[in-house]
Amino acid sequence: xxxxxxxxxxxxxxxxxxxxxxxxxxxxxxxxxxxxxxxxxxxxxxxxxxxxxxxxxxxxxxxxxxxxxxxxxxxxxxxxxxxxxxxxxxxxxxxxxxxxxxxxxxxxxxxxxxxxxxxxxxxxxxxxxxxxxxxxxxxxxxxxxxxxxxxxxxxxxxxxxxxxxxxxxxxxxxxxxxxxxxxxxxxxxxxxxxxxxxxxxxxxxxxxxxxxxxxxxxxxxxxxxxxxxxxxxxxxxxxxxxxxxxxxxxxxxxxxxxxxxxxxxxxxxxxxxxxxxxxxxxxxxxxxxxxxxxxxxxxxxxxxxxxxxxxxxxxxxxxxxxxxxxxxxxxxxxxxxxxxxxxxxxxxxxxxxxxxxxxxxxxxxxxxxxxxx
Amino acid sequence: xxxxxxxxxxxxxxxxxxxxxxxxxxxxxxxxxxxxxxxxxxxxxxxxxxxxxxxxxxxxxxxxxxxxxxxxxxxxxxxxxxxxxxxxxxxxxxxxxxxxxxxxxxxxxxxxxxxxxxxxxxxxxxxxxxxxxxxxxxxxxxxxxxxxxxxxxxxxxxxxxxxxxxxxxxxxxxxxxxxxxxxxxxxxxxxxxxxxxxxxxxxxxxxxxxxxxxxxxxxxxxxxxxxxxxxxxxxxxxxxxxxxxxxxxxxxxxxxxxxxxxxxxxxxxxxxx
Numbered sequence: 001x002x003x004x005x006x007x008x009x010x011x012x013x014x015x016x017x018x019x020x021x022x023x024x025x026x027x028x029x030x031x032x033x034x035x036x037x038x039x040x041x042x043x044x045x046x047x048x049x050x051x052x053x054x055x056x057x058x059x060x061x062x063x064x065x066x067x068x069x070x071x072x073x074x075x076x077x078x079x080x081x082x083x084x085x086x087x088x089x090x091x092x093x094x095x096x097x098x099x100x101x102x103x104x105x106x107x108x109x110x111x112x113x114x115x116x117x118x119x120x121x122x123x124x125x126x127x128x129x130x131x132x133x134x135x136x137x138x139x140x141x142x143x144x145x146x147x148x149x150x151x152x153x154x155x156x157x158x159x160x161x162x163x164x165x166x167x168x169x170x171x172x173x174x175x176x177x178x179x180x181x182x183x184x185x186x187x188x189x190x191x192x193x194x195x196x197x198x199x200x201x202x203x204x205x206x207x208x209x210x211x212x213x214x215x216x217x218x219x220x221x222x223x224x225x226x227x228x229x230x231x232x233x234x235x236x237x238x239x240x241x242x243x244x245x246x247x248x249x250x251x252x253x254x255x256x257x258x259x260x261x262x263x264x265x266x267x268x269x270x271x272x273x274x275x276x277x278x279x280x281x282x283x284x285x286x287x288x289x290x291x292x293x294x295x296x297x298x299x300x301x302x303x304x305x306x307x308x309x310x311x312x313x314x315x316x317x318x319x320x321x322x323x324x325x326x327x328x329x330x331x332x333x334x335x336x337x338x339x340x341x342x343x344x345x346x347x348x349x350x351x352x353x354x355x356x357x358x359x360x361x362x363x364x365x366x367x368x369x370x371x372x373x
Numbered sequence: 374x375x376x377x378x379x380x381x382x383x384x385x386x387x388x389x390x391x392x393x394x395x396x397x398x399x400x401x402x403x404x405x406x407x408x409x410x411x412x413x414x415x416x417x418x419x420x421x422x423x424x425x426x427x428x429x430x431x432x433x434x435x436x437x438x439x440x441x442x443x444x445x446x447x448x449x450x451x452x453x454x455x456x457x458x459x460x461x462x463x464x465x466x467x468x469x470x471x472x473x474x475x476x477x478x479x480x481x482x483x484x485x486x487x488x489x490x491x492x493x494x495x496x497x498x499x500x501x502x503x504x505x506x507x508x509x510x511x512x513x514x515x516x517x518x519x520x521x522x523x524x525x526x527x528x529x530x531x532x533x534x535x536x537x538x539x540x541x542x543x544x545x546x547x548x549x550x551x552x553x554x555x556x557x558x559x560x561x562x563x564x565x566x567x568x569x570x571x572x573x574x575x576x577x578x579x580x581x582x583x584x585x586x587x588x589x590x591x592x593x594x595x596x597x598x599x600x601x602x603x604x605x606x607x608x609x610x611x612x613x614x615x616x617x618x619x620x621x622x623x624x625x626x627x628x629x630x631x632x633x634x635x636x637x638x639x640x641x642x643x644x645x646x
Contacts, residue, residue: 115440115621115636129450131457132412168629224496225505275533316505 023073039066051260051289052076056330057083058190058209059090060259060288077211077330084331092191097244097253101263101286102164106239108290113232113267117165124238125290165234166265166282175267175280196322203305203325207298208287211330218304218318218328219297227304227316230269231283238262238290262287266299271310281310379426380458385409389427389582393573396584401546402514403497408580413454417447420575421474421493424582425455428489428573429472435463436470441478441619441636448476465639477540479561481618481640484570486587492555494576497583499543499553519551522594530599539604543594546585551594559603560619565591608633613644 025035033041043050043066053065057080064083072078108124111117123129130136169175181201194202207215222229240258247254266283283303285295300318307319317323327333377383385407392406411419418439429435435455439448443465451474452463464470467482474491484490500510503521513519522543529537542559546552554562555574565572565585572585585591595601606620611632618640620633635641 114624116623118624118627123446128417129446131450131454132414163627163629165624168624171629225501225503228502270537273532278533278537 020073024071035070038070039063042066042069048290049074049076051291052212052294053079053083055288055291055294056080056209056211057087058288059083059087077334081331081334094245094247096256097246099241099243099261101237101241101261104237104239104241104261106237107260108236108238108292110236111165111234112236113234114165117235118163118168164265166267169234169267169280173279176271176282178282194325196325197308198321198325200302200306200309203321204284204286204298204302206325206328207285207301210298210328211333212291212294212297214328214330214333215294215297215301218324219300221316222300222304222318227307227318228269229266229283229300229303231300231303232267233296233299234265234267236262236264236292236295238292260289262289262291262295264292264295264299266296266303268303281306376458378431378459379429379455380411381409381423381426386427389423392582393424393427393584396573396582397571397586399550400585400589401550401552401583403581403583405580406582408577411577413450415578416495418451418474418476418493419577420579420582421476421491421577422451422454422575423577424491424573424575425472425474426459428491429455429459429461431459431461433461433471434469435461436465436467436473436639437463437475438473438478438480438637438639439476440621441480442638444638466643467639477556477558478619478636479557479564481615481635481637482643484564484568486569488570490568490570490572492557492572492574494553494555494574495578496541497553497574497576497579497581499541499551514550517549519545519594522551523596526594526596526599530596535602536595536599542601542603545590545592545594547589548592552583552585552591554591558605558619559593559601560605562591562593562601562603567591606633610635610641610644613641615641615644618644 043062046066046069049069050062050065053069053076054060054062056076057065057068059065061083064086065079068079068082068086069076071082106119106122106124108126109119109122111121166175166178170177181199186201189202189205194206198206221227223231239260241261242255243257243259244253244255246252262285264283264285266285268281268283270278271281272278281303283299283301283306285298285300285302287295287298301324304316304318305321305324307314308321312319314320379386381389389406392404396402396404408420408423411422413419413422425435435452437443437448437452437455439445439451442448443452455461456463467473467480468485470488472489472491473480473484474493476493479490498507498510500513500519500521503525504510504513513521526536526538529535538559540558541553541556542562544552544554544562544565553574554565567588567590568585569587571587574583574585576582593601606622607616608620609616610618610620612634615635618635618637621636623632623634624630625632635644
């Protein structure tokens with residue numbers, strides 16, 4: 001039988017998709033749960049997985065992310081891809097006002113640099129101090145007092161706004177002052193692609209939607225000597241933030257909803273050639289949803305990528321803007337890596353022909369431009 | 374689910390103890406060990422936890438501190454872990470403990486013979502900020518070539534007029550190996566010198582451990598004309614009034630008002646006002 005399977009495309013593709021559909025929606029579905037309910041359940045019980053998809057897809061929509069996760073059978077990069085493709089079809093009507101993160105009611109708020117901070121340390125829901133033993137959360141000791149989900153390190157008057165640790169260090173002149181990026185640098189990288197060198201705003205946008213695993217590995221490398229940071233978490237905050245817009249026809253600001261965000265303000269090694277100039281430097285991370293791992297990794301990488309701006313030698317991969325920004329997007333990366341599965345027989349045929357030609361004409365004989373070159 | 378005494382199986386504990394013996398025999402030298410995954414994350418103290426698990430017995434009394442305090446979240450978590458898997462007695466009093474596991478501090482109360490300090494270590498290699506490759510640093514240790522570190526100190530002096538290392542201050546152990554004291558403040562480093570206690574250091578993620586046996590010389594790196602000079606807050610403790618202890622700086626309000634209190638909570642409680 002001749003080997004022409006690649007031509008029988010249509011039927012093969014149809015069958016391949018049916019195999020997935022059979023897994024996703026089996027006929028003898030034991031649970032009988034309607035699909036809509038499954039989406040809801042995913043959103044509630046795989047909350048952090050949904051957050052990750054929304055962050056990497058740059059689209060805050062829990063329901064869409066849950067649908068994508070189910071359709072992708074739990075493959076989060078595939079799910080991100082589906083949501084990104086959907087996002088591309090949405091029209092933009094307005095830019096939101098800058099989020100007032102420090103005004104948010106945090107679900108979680110911690111500082112590693114200080115024992116206590118304005119607003120108090122608040123652990124919130126975290127695995128940080130749990131033991132990774134199977135069934136751990138099913139066998140928790142009964143709480144000593146009545147339900148008290150949020151315990152703060154100080155009795156912070158709940159509604160007041162507190163200054164950030166960074167502002168306090170700024171007042172003392174111990175940290176570089178933060179400056180807002182010029183508006184033209186803030187432009188959406190999904191609308192106007194950035195080049196190199198990129199502005200810090202463009203870099204931060206790219207990192208915010210970058211693959212969590214890639215950021216994690218690169219950030220980790222800075223901690224192990226490949227690009228120094230000396231980081232301390234000044235503030236890590238997670239909670240719901242109001243999204244506000246100012247429609248031109250109204251001329252005033254209205255709140256259109258709330259989104260969950262994680263923000264990391266990092267203090268890094270001091271910089272400057274004299275004792276008077278020496279100040280700590282900043283690293284910043286901001287991610288959709290509850291994802292502290294990524295917010296911290298992003299803040300480490302933001303600082304590492306400021307090497308050139310701060311006059312440091314660019315030696316490690318994590319300090320190399322072009323290297324990091326060009327390879328951190330998982331939809332791009334997975335596409336190119338996995339495209340090796342596509343037929344490449346035409347190119348390969350030309351390589352074989354070339355190798356044959358090389359073998360046929362031993363060294364020193366005149367080169368022949370044969371087929372394939 | 375039931376676990377073996379102190380979580381790890383006996384074979385694993387024995388393997389760690391063998392590496393520890395080697396470490397004690399070569400003070401300050403990093404010994405590789407087959408670090409296991411523990412049910413707490415890397416960076417939380419898996420190295421220290423494994424060493425404690427390997428040496429702890431039913432009669433031991435355990436003290437766990439983090440940033441000097443017994444009541445910090447991570448210290449509480451590790452103490453609860455050992456209460457659950459080993460059921461040993463624990464204490465907050467430095468004097469009463471036979472094993473003290475610590476992250477980032479050495480207690481203010483002087484240690485005694487027979488006590489064991491277990492330090493949690495993130496980066497065991499003191500040279501990693503200057504040379505990240507393990508293959509290179511092993512050679513430098515073998516040759517006793519620590520010029521990179523001396524150059525770093527010299528660089529600080531030319532820029533800032535002093536050595537600007539606040540924590541994890543490099544030390545020479547027994548006049549032979551350069552060692553990371555773990556990220557304790559430089560203030561604590563002199564307590565390591567000629568200590569009557571056995572000091573063990575565990576780095577779980579980096580899979581290395583090392584030791585300083587009792588009564589061993591531990592000398593911070595410095596120059597004759599720029600002697601070791603650690604910095605600390607000058608203010609006395611707002612609670613106990615101690616002026617000799619290491620302090621936490623606490624921000625009290627939005628105007629940035631600061632308060633200084635002992636980081637060693639046990640010392641603070643016992644120190645007379």
